[in-house]
Amino acid sequence: MSTAFLLAVVAMILLAVPYLVRVAAGPTVFDRVVALNGVGTKVPALVLLVGLLYDRVDMFVDIALSLFLLNLVLTLLLARYVREKGSAT
Amino acid sequence: MTVLDGVVLLLLVGGLFFQGVAALGLVRFPDVFSRLHVTGVLDTLGMPLVLLAVAIHLGPTLASGKLLLVIALLYLTSPLVGHLLSRAALESGMKPWSGGGSDP
Numbered sequence: 001m002s003t004a005f006l007l008a009v010v011a012m013i014l015l016a017v018p019y020l021v022r023v024a025a026g027p028t029v030f031d032r033v034v035a036l037n038g039v040g041t042k043v044p045a046l047v048l049l050v051g052l053l054y055d056r057v058d059m060f061v062d063i064a065l066s067l068f069l070l071n072l073v074l075t076l077l078l079a080r081y082v083r084e085k086g087s088a089t
Numbered sequence: 090m091t092v093l094d095g096v097v098l099l100l101l102v103g104g105l106f107f108q109g110v111a112a113l114g115l116v117r118f119p120d121v122f123s124r125l126h127v128t129g130v131l132d133t134l135g136m137p138l139v140l141l142a143v144a145i146h147l148g149p150t151l152a153s154g155k156l157l158l159v160i161a162l163l164y165l166t167s168p169l170v171g172h173l174l175s176r177a178a179l180e181s182g183m184k185p186w187s188g189g190g191s192d193p
Contacts, residue, residue, distance in 0.1 A: 044159065045143075
């Protein structure tokens with residue numbers, strides 16, 4: 001069963017690459033924020049699967065919860081920031 | 090390989106499938122609003138299925154309860170983030186893509 005979780009970790013990291021490409025090459029700043037939010041949504045599940053591989057899930061669940069909340073706050077603040085800048089295109 | 094393991098594997102594969110769909114859409118879609126729309130697929134199906142697989146694998150413990158809390162928070166905050174980002178993009182002068190034009 002742990003090989004399945006290991007394969008899931010590898011697949012999730014590979015599926016995060018298009019998001020990073022979009023962060024690097026997004027035409028507007030909003031594309032970058034959207035892609036960064038996508039990566040940040042993936043991170044808690046990734047941390048959780050790694051914790052499952054290490055048999056320390058009790059600790060890693062708390063880390064995943066706090067990372068999720070940090071990603072939420074980051075995205076909300078970035079949304080307000082880029083809106084106040086008002087710099088489209 | 091019990092029935093529960095089969096359920097966990099099925100949920101993992103389903104979550105990875107929807108993550109692949111979201112990554113494909115993020116690369117191929119033409120403008121900010123459609124990319125935001127496809128990120129919603131990741132928020133509502135990609136991540137919760139993986140988290141639910143881990144929760145089922147753990148069984149009835151405190152950790153799986155916290156995982157269900159993460160899933161509930163994800164469902165509550167995903168529309169909030171999408172609304173704020175799309176409103177920020179719209180008020181900053183982004184025009185929604187309306188067909189035709191160049192291939193992205």
